[in-house]
Amino acid sequence: MGINLENHTHDYRQVNHVYDFHSLEPRYQHLRPTQKTPIQGLILAGDFTKQPYFSTMEGAVFSGVKAAKLVK
Known part of the structure; x- marks a missing residue:
């Protein structure tokens, strides 16, 4: 059973522009x-x-694991 985040998400941003990334x-x-x-x-x-x-x-998965460990 998943967690319903709809009522807990206030705002989000999807980064999809080449200039939003660092070298x-x-x-x-x-x-x-x-x-x-x-x-x-x-x-x-x-x-x-x-x-x-x-x-x-x-990299995305590794970062997600690191982020998940921060959630308390």
Whole structure:
């Protein structure tokens, strides 16, 4: 049985523009956000976050696992 998030989701943003992504080169890694944010209740997941597999399905999954561990 899944959790119904419809009543708990206030807003969302789908990133789908080439300029919304940072370069994958090493010197730009500091620009990528971590999964944990200073905003209570906001946790990020996706291949654009800090994780070892850039722009891959593995990166998205790895980031999702890291985000899930932050949910309490």
